[in-house]
Amino acid sequence: MSAESPEPASAEEQKVVYSVIFNLLLIVFQEMEDKVISPEKAEEAKLKARYPHLGQKPGGSDFLRKRLQKGQKYFDSGDYNMAKAKMKNKQLPTAAPDKTEVTGDHIPTPQDLPQRKPSLVASKLAG
Amino acid sequence: MGVAGGGGNDFQWCFSQVKGAIDEDVAEADIISTVEFNYSGDLLATGDKGGRVVIFQREQENKSRPHSRGEYNVYSTFQSHEPEFDYLKSLEIEEKINKIRWLPQQNAAHFLLSTNDKTIKLWKISERDKRAEGYNLKDEDGRLRDPFRITALRVPILKPMDLMVEASPRRIFANAHTYHINSISVNSDHETYLSADDLRINLWHLEITDRSFNIVDIKPANMEELTEVITAAEFHPHHCNVFVYSSSKGTIRLCDMRSSALCDRHSKFFEEPEDPSSRSFFSEIISSISDVKFSHSGRYMMTRDYLSVKVWDLNMENRPVETYQVHEYLRSKLCSLYENDCIFDKFECCWNGSDSAIMTGSYNNFFRMFDRNTRRDITLEASRESSKPRAILKPRKVCTGGKRKKDEISVDSLDFNKKILHTAWHPMENIIAVAATNNLYIFQDKIN
Numbered sequence: 001m002s003a004e005s006p007e008p009a010s011a012e013e014q015k016v017v018y019s020v021i022f023n024l025l026l027i028v029f030q031e032m033e034d035k036v037i038s039p040e041k042a043e044e045a046k047l048k049a050r051y052p053h054l055g056q057k058p059g060g061s062d063f064l065r066k067r068l069q070k071g072q073k074y075f076d077s078g079d080y081n082m083a084k085a086k087m088k089n090k091q092l093p094t095a096a097p098d099k100t101e102v103t104g105d106h107i108p109t110p111q112d113l114p115q116r117k118p119s120l121v122a123s124k125l126a127g
Numbered sequence: 128m129g130v131a132g133g134g135g136n137d138f139q140w141c142f143s144q145v146k147g148a149i150d151e152d153v154a155e156a157d158i159i160s161t162v163e164f165n166y167s168g169d170l171l172a173t174g175d176k177g178g179r180v181v182i183f184q185r186e187q188e189n190k191s192r193p194h195s196r197g198e199y200n201v202y203s204t205f206q207s208h209e210p211e212f213d214y215l216k217s218l219e220i221e222e223k224i225n226k227i228r229w230l231p232q233q234n235a236a237h238f239l240l241s242t243n244d245k246t247i248k249l250w251k252i253s254e255r256d257k258r259a260e261g262y263n264l265k266d267e268d269g270r271l272r273d274p275f276r277i278t279a280l281r282v283p284i285l286k287p288m289d290l291m292v293e294a295s296p297r298r299i300f301a302n303a304h305t306y307h308i309n310s311i312s313v314n315s316d317h318e319t320y321l322s323a324d325d326l327r328i329n330l331w332h333l334e335i336t337d338r339s340f341n342i343v344d345i346k347p348a349n350m351e352e353l354t355e356v357i358t359a360a361e362f363h364p365h366h367c368n369v370f371v372y373s374s375s376k377g378t379i380r381l382c383d384m385r386s387s388a389l390c391d392r393h394s395k396f397f398e399e400p401e402d403p404s405s406r407s408f409f410s411e412i413i414s415s416i417s418d419v420k421f422s423h424s425g426r427y428m429m430t431r432d433y434l435s436v437k438v439w440d441l442n443m444e445n446r447p448v449e450t451y452q453v454h455e456y457l458r459s460k461l462c463s464l465y466e467n468d469c470i471f472d473k474f475e476c477c478w479n480g481s482d483s484a485i486m487t488g489s490y491n492n493f494f495r496m497f498d499r500n501t502r503r504d505i506t507l508e509a510s511r512e513s514s515k516p517r518a519i520l521k522p523r524k525v526c527t528g529g530k531r532k533k534d535e536i537s538v539d540s541l542d543f544n545k546k547i548l549h550t551a552w553h554p555m556e557n558i559i560a561v562a563a564t565n566n567l568y569i570f571q572d573k574i575n
Contacts, residue, residue, distance in 0.1 A: 039459035044407040046462040054408070063412070063471075064353050064375065068306055068325055071219045071244070073212075123179040124148040124157055125567055126204040 139573045140520045142513055144198055147566035149511065159562035161549055165229040165237065168553040171199055171560055172239060173567055174224025178208040180241055182252065199569055203252050205294040208243040220245050226311050240320060244307040247322055249298035249333065255291045259283040303329050303339045310360045316367040323360035323372060342390050343372060343382065359419045366425070373430060377414030381441065397439050399446045409461045417473035422482040429485055431476040434458060436487050436497070451497045451504065454489045456527045456538050469543050480555045488547025491536065492563045493523055509547065509561045509568040519573060
């Protein structure tokens with residue numbers, strides 16, 4: 001081969017060059033794919049960052065159990081009667097606690113219990 | 128029939144009526160929880176969280192007011208369910224009406240089933256437009272007459288009176304569900320119906336209230352092993368032995384009551400294969416089916432999960448034949464939708480009378496319609512702004528990213544408190560009822 005001007009590459013050499021380029025492109029695309037995360041997985045990562053303990057128990061059962069227990073409201077008659085007895089000695093509380101909190105930390109008194117009466121008002125759709 | 132498209136031969140949807148209060152402060156009891164047309168479409172029933180049912184009736188077409196084209200006006204309203212407390216289980220039972228299903232009309236009266244979490248009631252709605260006058264034993268105001276004063280007998284005469292519509296509970300089907308009822312479905316035999324809760328499905332006879340047959344029971348022996356619940360169930364429109372139920376895992380089981388008394392083994396199992404590499408924490412939650420509806424033809428069924436609506440051919444179990452994206456742009460918002468619980472919202476879906484189009488709701492008071500033939504879809508909004516009589520609804524568009532065009536709304540501006548969960552399509556005409564929180568919108572196709 002002469003040193004002044006490169007001869008045109010032979011068919012063999014061309015094939016080798018093309019296959020090298022092709023392989024390089026494959027590697028690049030693979031890396032790109034690994035970097036592109038689906039929006040759903042990105043959201044999952046966000047959630048895991050905020051709540052690291054989520055999903056360590058079987059998640060399905062948690063949701064389902066919560067769903068099946070909807071409406072559960074517990075009431076302790078002992079606590080209720082003691083609070084009622086205390087009320088007799090005190091004034092009525094001035095700040096009405098949140099009416100929906102009748103269990104848990106707040107001991108309910110007759111004034112707090114939500115009235116479980118049906119809506120006597122007619123539907124506004126019929127107005 | 129079809130869906131509004133761009134122009135040409137497609138028709139357009141127009142505002143017809145809106146029912147309910149305008150005030151911003153919405154009482155919880157006023158939130159509409161179910162909407163259902165009857166078989167003829169002349170009656171439209173709504174149920175709300177306060178346990179009340181309101182029935183609207185379509186007015187006869189009036190020659191002097193051709194544009195009114197059959198408006199829906201209040202026909203009857205009654206308190207269907209009341210709040211209860213189960214002292215034995217410390218369980219508060221909401222009065223919210225979960226579902227209303229009409230019975231086919233067999234005489235002058237109308238019958239419907241309404242259910243809350245625990246009790247199903249059969250209501251009879253009848254008209255009274257005559258009153259008997261001239262009783263022998265009592266006066267016109269009801270007081271008993273002195274028998275010694277009665278000297279002659281007369282036959283009471285029927286006189287016309289102002290129309291009175293009465294609703295009375297004819298059957299109460301109680302104490303059959305440990306868990307919360309999510310569906311009721313009247314069978315094509317017009318004699319039986321099913322009720323489904325999270326773990327069990329019961330079969331009832333409309334005449335018998337003290338007994339029901341359990342036909343599906345998926346409660347595991349050990350509750351720790353619970354992995355899925357029943358989310359919806361429906362009878363086939365023509366085959367009285369066939370029903371389907373959907374699950375929180377995105378599967379549908381078709382059962383044949385002829386094969387066994389307890390249909391724990393399905394006849395067909397519909398599930399779309401999932402790409403395991405795309406599985407995430409949200410996968411199961413968003414695949415949970417919130418509604419399942421057979422087509423009127425009985426050949427197809429439609430399921431609604433959080434992001435899409437799928438049409439299944441009953442003859443093909445391994446994947447749906449059509450999938451429509453309702454609001455795919457929410458996929459990149461799943462984290463916040465999980466935090467505000469919106470990811471658990473249960474959207475319903477419905478077919479039009481000819482099964483050529485389907486409709487379902489979304490957020491921001493948007494609702495979506497898909498034409499199965501042309502594959503066109505449209506997003507419309509139920510809002511007071513576009514509530515002028517016969518105003519044509521303008522298609523809405525959500526901008527998913529990049530530059531927001533003039534009339535588009537960006538995903539972050541959507542109001543997730545304004546959700547359209549319940550919609551209904553008239554069985555024969557292009558009239559739709561859309562429940563937007565405490566308001567009921569009625570839209571019709573454009574009158575030419």
